Amino acid sequence: MEIKQSSSPTSFIDSTVVPGDVVLDLSSMTNQTIKLGGGLRQDCDAISAMKAGTLRFSKPNKYWIESSQKRYVPCVEDTVLGIVVDSKADNFLIDIKGPALAFLPVLAFEGGTRRNIPKFEVGTLLYLRVVKANFGMNPELSCTDASGKAAEFGPLKDGYMFETSTGLSRKLLSSPTCPVLEALGKKLSFEIAVGLNGRVWVNAASPDTIVVAANAIMNSESLSTAQQIIMVEHLLKNIQ
Amino acid sequence: MEVDREDGRSQNQLRPLACSRNILHRAHGSASWSQGDTKVLAAVYGPKAGTKKNENLRKACIEVIWKPKTGQIGKLEKEYEMILKRTLQSICILTVNPNTTTSVIIQVVNDDGALLPSAINAACMALVDAGIPMRHLAVSICCCVARDGLVYIGPNQARRGSLPNSVHSVLPEGSLSVQGEPIENGIITSVTHGRMSVDDYFYCLERGRAASTKLSDFVRRNLQQQSTDSSKAG
Numbered sequence: 001m002e003i004k005q006s007s008s009p010t011s012f013i014d015s016t017v018v019p020g021d022v023v024l025d026l027s028s029m030t031n032q033t034i035k036l037g038g039g040l041r042q043d044c045d046a047i048s049a050m051k052a053g054t055l056r057f058s059k060p061n062k063y064w065i066e067s068s069q070k071r072y073v074p075c076v077e078d079t080v081l082g083i084v085v086d087s088k089a090d091n092f093l094i095d096i097k098g099p100a101l102a103f104l105p106v107l108a109f110e111g112g113t114r115r116n117i118p119k120f121e122v123g124t125l126l127y128l129r130v131v132k133a134n135f136g137m138n139p140e141l142s143c144t145d146a147s148g149k150a151a152e153f154g155p156l157k158d159g160y161m162f163e164t165s166t167g168l169s170r171k172l173l174s175s176p177t178c179p180v181l182e183a184l185g186k187k188l189s190f191e192i193a194v195g196l197n198g199r200v201w202v203n204a205a206s207p208d209t210i211v212v213a214a215n216a217i218m219n220s221e222s223l224s225t226a227q228q229i230i231m232v233e234h235l236l237k238n239i240q
Numbered sequence: 241m242e243v244d245r246e247d248g249r250s251q252n253q254l255r256p257l258a259c260s261r262n263i264l265h266r267a268h269g270s271a272s273w274s275q276g277d278t279k280v281l282a283a284v285y286g287p288k289a290g291t292k293k294n295e296n297l298r299k300a301c302i303e304v305i306w307k308p309k310t311g312q313i314g315k316l317e318k319e320y321e322m323i324l325k326r327t328l329q330s331i332c333i334l335t336v337n338p339n340t341t342t343s344v345i346i347q348v349v350n351d352d353g354a355l356l357p358s359a360i361n362a363a364c365m366a367l368v369d370a371g372i373p374m375r376h377l378a379v380s381i382c383c384c385v386a387r388d389g390l391v392y393i394g395p396n397q398a399r400r401g402s403l404p405n406s407v408h409s410v411l412p413e414g415s416l417s418v419q420g421e422p423i424e425n426g427i428i429t430s431v432t433h434g435r436m437s438v439d440d441y442f443y444c445l446e447r448g449r450a451a452s453t454k455l456s457d458f459v460r461r462n463l464q465q466q467s468t469d470s471s472k473a474g
Contacts, residue, residue: 016464019368020376041333041373050333050373052463069371070268071287099287099337136338 013057017049017065024063037064038073068167072097072197074133079153081161081195082141084124092120094128097163097197100138104128108142110150118155125156125201127193156193159203160210166198168221180220183232184213208239252451255354259361259462261369267345269370273362277352282362284370286342299334301341306359309348320346320356327360327429333373342372354382356431361455368463378428379455381448385436 012023023040024047036042039051040063049055053067072080074096082094082102091103104126106117120126132140145151172178172194177185184190190204190213200217204210212235220228249255255276264270267283274280291301304321306313328344344366346359357380364378427445436444 018377018460018463019374039373048375050336050375051371052368067371071371099340100289 012055014054016052017055018052019049021049022046023049023055033061035062037062038075039065039067066167068165068170070097070163070165070198071099072166074098074102074130074139074197076130076133078130078196079194080128080130080141080197081156081193081199081201082126082128082197084120084122084126086122087120094126094141096128096130096139096141096195097199098139102130102139102141104141104143108144109154110144110148120155125161127153127156127195127201129153156201156203159191159201160214161199161201162214162218164198164200164218165221166196168217169194169196169198169200171221172200172217178220179225180216180228180232183229184216184236187236188213212236212239252447254451254454257455257458259365259459261365261462261466267366267370269366269368269372271362271365271369272349273358273365274350275354275358277350278354278358279349280355280358280362281347281349282359282366283345283347284342284363284366284372285345286370287337287340287372288342289340291339291341298338300332300337300339302328302332302334303341303343304328304363305343305345307345307347309351320359323356323429323431324359324363327378328363328367330428331364331374331376331378332367333375336373342367342370356380357382360429361459365459365462377456377459379452379459380429381451381455383444383448383451385440385444 012021017023024034026034026042026045026047034047036047039049039053040047041050047063049065051065051067051069053065055063056066057063074080080096082096082104084092085095085101086093089106091105094102094104096102107113108131109118112118126143128141128143129145130139131142143150143153145153172181172192173196181192188204188209190202190209192203192213193201195201200214202210202213202217204213216232216235219231223231255278258274259271261271262269263272263281264283267285269284270282272279272281287300291297292303295301302325304324306317306321306324308317324344324346332342344363346363348355348359360378360380364374367374368377430445432441
């Protein structure tokens, strides 16, 4: 097969790709198992990109496209913040900013039985874990971790929730700690829940702290580490 | 042969292009595209659950809403919506999110000729910004045939009003050949107005293809530049 680019397709790794770019040519790689993550699709012998973003590779054989969107693609074992939209006999219907509403089984709580089903009003904010995310089906969620314990999942009371992009959510959850959270944590005391679906919840003792923390996080998306620290100092100077 | 147009462009020269993405705060994807004085804003919402009636439940549905700069919505706007819907359906991968609807809203900010191509380009960039799975990118060109038989690329409104012209959507490069057949620079949509000879039409197609490589380079550079800078407008 003729390759029109002069360099091999693997040079796309860590560079920006555009929908339609062929990033891997399977006919030249034999006897390998390759795992494809989000944003890539297989077209006979060519793996091509579906989204615009940066192509990433992790040894031994995982390829995926990293991009930041305002909508979420549900994946298993992600922790998300969902809002209750409706409740049925067996499930709560939860909006997680994905292409379909998600189901939260009424019994998916620690010590959940038919007698003590929680009553969530429409609009309740919940911290949840994605259990199933199959193609064509509504995703399924749970308020327990894999071993059945509550582990901080469940409704989030008080505080303030705002929406961000999925890229910023991932940065906030990365380790070592994101610079903006570290800079805020040195001066303020607050608690935060980050959903990988682009929702962040902040709670603190006083409303001023909540507003400062929320603004700092929202502003930090396109800033570098040094710029984030300067921005946080600037915001904190104004309230003290 | 250099022929001077009103603004001093040569026959094959496009007007200055400008594109920015992620400009609307609430929309899931947005882009603004301008070619000279023609400016179009596109916003994408979705994918959201549920499709309209009579739509295939196994595929995603794309709905297009065209908002003109002034006046009521009439037959022309409906025609643009239909053309845009067909074009976008052929470049998006509809089987990834079955039973969902993606809405594309096109707002005409200024019309100075080449409106439909600008709208197609803006809609395509907005879909990329929203992360909708796509098979390829599409770029679109307008060219017109003058009375003296010459072909001009990217006419502005003054010239376009009186001449037959055609609009083409073309797939850009970047896609390797599959099964040995090159799929780069394939035509997806071709819309013509007025009367022209078959030879003139094919000549327009050739010129359009050549100009589309410049457009696709611009689009690619734009996507690479903005991928590192993801600031949102307030």
